[in-house]
Amino acid sequence: MNRERIIAIVAQARAGQATDEELQELADALDRDADGSVTSAMEESLQQGRQQIALPGREKADRMLADILETGQVLEDPGEEAETPAVIAPLKPGWKRYGRAVAAAAAILLLAGATYFLLRQSPRPEEAPVAGTNPLAPAAEGLPAGKKAVLTLANGATVMLDEQHNDTITRQGNTSIVKKEDGRLAYQPGNAAATGLALRNKVSTPRGGQYQVDLADGSRVWLNAASSLLFPVDFSGHERVVELDGEAYFEVAPDNSRPFMVKAGQTTVQVLGTHFSVSAYSDETLQKTTLLEGKIKVLAGNTGYQLQPGQQVVFDKIRAGSKLVPQANTEEAVAWKNGYFQFSGADATVLLREISRWYNIEVVFNGIPAGYELSGKIDRSIRLSSIVTALREGGVHCTLEDNRLIVNK
Incomplete structure (x- = not known):
């Protein structure tokens, strides 16, 4: 496949006119791209395309394509556009050797206007539909998840947050519990001294829901689907302790005098102020703690770690052991939040x-x-x-x- 043909197919794809056969032809060429010439030609075609009049909605996709070809990953959110079909591209085992070629394959799907999803597998025979079944009833x-959660107050009363108006929900001790205009839940301490009562609330997201909570100390928590966070209404003690079941991303407000602790399954995380993610679903074998900013101490089982940004601790519940991942994929760890x-x-x-x-x-x-x-x-x-x-x-x-x-x- 010569350079001119590659450039022509990419141009066709950008215009929304490439056929499935042409895209497959380009994918096959990438599979044989040992010297990077195909990827290079795709980059050249993209540069040529940018000098022409872009189709509506192509500008952001082109920037994403440039990121993929240059770095091997998407660095920019495509933004709010019409839904595009997800595509799974079967990759042959040899593609593992060519990181940029795999990224360029994702770029092909992006050029075709598709959310990309690459599947590495052995070739399998085509499956015929089962008689009498509809694969897409x-x-x-x-529909994807939305902002849905249940707030359980200290007295056991529950509030369906997605049905609650944007206003003050209630007051516990000296803390007002408010649902903000953007839907997040905020705990706002009053001017009076803390009551000293150990009042704790719980926010639980159902399957198909997610939610954001601002704690009384200024820390912010994003809860993924099927997760719950148990926390004090106000942090009046010498430490700030919360309990997580499921997955959450934390941006902890700095406070050197009161360490922030997250208890999640067999993992305990201690911080002073930082950004990190914890995944501890009960139905998953692995529990993961990933640090994005600052420093944290992690106790995974009986082993302690002190993490630097970009590192991850993985605890295996079946083997009852843990390991440190020195260069973790932090983008993947918080992809759900984004x-x-x-x-x-x-x-x-x-x-x-x-x-x-x-x-x-x-x-x-x-x-x-x-x-x-x-x-x-x-x-x-x-x-x-x-x-x-x-x-x-x-x-x-x-x-x-x-x-x-x-x-x-």
């Missing part, structure tokens, strides 16, 4: 459980799809039906029936 279109599913060589079952929590569906495994390694990035705002279609086209044998995603080996 209309009743199971599947509106994406993102995986690098992840087991298919991990992604499917994440999908089940986000879309509030049940995943039924009739045989684990062994040997599937997933890499890619999907906008979490698209409908479940788009993701299921992409999974099937990529070789994952699954059907969507009512509120269940059935996966067959």
